[in-house]
Amino acid sequence: ATEHKLPTFAPMPLEDIAKVREELQRGFASGKTRSVAWRRAQILALVYLIKDNIDRFNAALALDLGRSPLETHIAEVGPTLDELRVLYDGVAKWAKTESAPFSTAWFPMKPQIRKEPKGVVLVITPFNYVITLSMCPIAGALAAGCTVAFKPSEQTPHASALFAELMPKYVDTDVVRVVNGAIPETTKLLEYQWDHIMYTGSGRVARIVLTAAAKTLSPVTTELGGKSPAIFGPRCNLKTSVRRVLWAKFANSGQTCIAPDYAIVPKSLELDFIDEIRRVLPEFYPDGAERSSSFSRIVSFRGTARLHALLQNTKGETVCGGRVDVEARFVEPTVVRGVGGDDSLMSEYAVILELFGPILPIVTVDDVDEAIAFVKARDHPLALYVFSEDKEFQQKIIESTQSGGVLVNDTMVHFAAYGVPFGGIGPSGSGQYKGKYSFDMFTHLRTVLVSASWLDIILSGRYPPFSAAKARK
Numbered sequence: 001a002t003e004h005k006l007p008t009f010a011p012m013p014l015e016d017i018a019k020v021r022e023e024l025q026r027g028f029a030s031g032k033t034r035s036v037a038w039r040r041a042q043i044l045a046l047v048y049l050i051k052d053n054i055d056r057f058n059a060a061l062a063l064d065l066g067r068s069p070l071e072t073h074i075a076e077v078g079p080t081l082d083e084l085r086v087l088y089d090g091v092a093k094w095a096k097t098e099s100a101p102f103s104t105a106w107f108p109m110k111p112q113i114r115k116e117p118k119g120v121v122l123v124i125t126p127f128n129y130v131i132t133l134s135m136c137p138i139a140g141a142l143a144a145g146c147t148v149a150f151k152p153s154e155q156t157p158h159a160s161a162l163f164a165e166l167m168p169k170y171v172d173t174d175v176v177r178v179v180n181g182a183i184p185e186t187t188k189l190l191e192y193q194w195d196h197i198m199y200t201g202s203g204r205v206a207r208i209v210l211t212a213a214a215k216t217l218s219p220v221t222t223e224l225g226g227k228s229p230a231i232f233g234p235r236c237n238l239k240t241s242v243r244r245v246l247w248a249k250f251a252n253s254g255q256t257c258i259a260p261d262y263a264i265v266p267k268s269l270e271l272d273f274i275d276e277i278r279r280v281l282p283e284f285y286p287d288g289a290e291r292s293s294s295f296s297r298i299v300s301f302r303g304t305a306r307l308h309a310l311l312q313n314t315k316g317e318t319v320c321g322g323r324v325d326v327e328a329r330f331v332e333p334t335v336v337r338g339v340g341g342d343d344s345l346m347s348e349y350a351v352i353l354e355l356f357g358p359i360l361p362i363v364t365v366d367d368v369d370e371a372i373a374f375v376k377a378r379d380h381p382l383a384l385y386v387f388s389e390d391k392e393f394q395q396k397i398i399e400s401t402q403s404g405g406v407l408v409n410d411t412m413v414h415f416a417a418y419g420v421p422f423g424g425i426g427p428s429g430s431g432q433y434k435g436k437y438s439f440d441m442f443t444h445l446r447t448v449l450v451s452a453s454w455l456d457i458i459l460s461g462r463y464p465p466f467s468a469a470k471a472r473k
């Protein structure tokens with residue numbers, strides 16, 4: 001930490017939070033956020049914030065998550081910089097006032113849709129991808145012309161403290177403010193009315209956020225998680241498919257909202273599937289995951305102990321890994337076969353929760369209908385992965401299930417894909433973002449009509465008295 005001079009995490013005093021909101025309200029009221037050129041300059045400032053400080057972010061994330069800088073580059077920095085470019089390039093076009101489609105009845109009033117910023121927004125983020133999950137929403141809010149209170153996760157104290165130090169050096173303090181802290185600070189933030197809240201995190205906390213927002217009538221977007229299945233079918237390229245599933249499952253030590261949570265494999269494929277996993281794992285981690293600088297740690301002791309308990313309680317058979325060192329926050333890449341719907345790995349304390357760790361349960365099925373029924377018996381997941389070269393199989397899965405996104409023969413890349421929205425459905429989240437969809441989330445579509453006095457030639461029928469003579473007209 002000293003080598004890169006990382007700041008110390010400091011929760012914001014609760015009494016300062018009202019002042020932060022007032023300052024952001026003043027920033028918004030100043031009118032400076034209305035200019036598209038200004039918005040682009042703020043997005044550019046975020047680009048420099050990331051680029052100038054990448055070594056310090058890597059140092060912070062090494063301490064918080066034991067993550068390799070290259071993985072941070074692939075999973076966070078690259079996609080974030082791409083996203084900021086999309087927002088920078090697109091905002092001028094998106095922000096233009098639109099005319100309503102032509103209608104003979106309405107054209108005299110020149111109906112238009114103005115794209116107005118919602119105002120002062122709150123962005124609450126989780127621990128797992130601190131750069132991308134904060135910078136993408138914040139840049140989206142700035143593109144829309146909003147000012148932003150940003151509450152990073154207390155579980156990554158080094159990265160969150162770094163944000164608090166850096167943000168005022170790049171963006172005005174009445175435009176973006178970092179509010180560090182945990183439950184008390186977030187609870188305080190949620191006492192206030194916000195013009196939009198974007199919450200990324202667990203469904204458990206989302207319920208708290210939505211309840212608080214209901215009291216202040218703050219609109220909310222939730223980006224949550226879920227048990228995203230990887231469904232294997234006929235004619236799948238096992239070698240590539242297994243690599244892609246394991247890459248996504250073990251990246252960031254499984255702490256990824258769109259990681260495949262479990263695999264559904266036809267009984268006839270199971271042994272080959274496990275053989276392939278056993279071949280790929282030593283390829284990824286030649287000296288074992290524990291000694292590999294390419295394998296992250298679990299964010300907390302509590303999180304590690306939770307995964308340990310799930311592994312101790314499974315009725316399945318561990319076919320790879322299984323070692324846990326709570327003190328070191330290490331969970332070995334683990335694969336468990338013979339897992340049923342009621343297993344600890346599939347439902348925790350009777351609640352269906354995502355694993356959020358490097359454990360891959362294998363559920364075997366007889367056919368595609370059983371696979372579909374298994375998925376449909378659970379909440380709509382954030383992502384759904386299909387592995388098969390069989391077009392009919394692919395279509396059948398896509399058409400008979402619901403999920404935030406769906407990928408055929410790959411994992412996770414849809415988060416970074418250009419031009420498509422990212423978001424969940426039902427318990428995996430509500431609303432979507434990325435690119436223009438982020439701009440839309442933080443934008444109010446304000447209808448404007450301009451009437452003329454002469455129109456009363458046509459409109460006078462609407463005024464009382466509503467006489468029989470008028471009705472005949």
Ligand code: NAD
Pocket residue numbers: 124125126127128129133151152153154155181182183186187200201202203204205206208209222223224225226256257354356382424428429
């Ligand atoms: P979390 O819900 O514990 O925390 C998220 C945020 O909520 C943090 O800033 C935290 O300080 C705050 N918070 C925690 N408890 C609170 C409380 N009682 N009251 C008010 N605020 C509170 O989530 P996490 O553990 O940091 O992240 C993991 C979760 O996030 C997983 O469920 C994962 O699927 C989800 N996630 C979703 C996406 C997505 O884009 N859909 C991306 C990443 C992570």
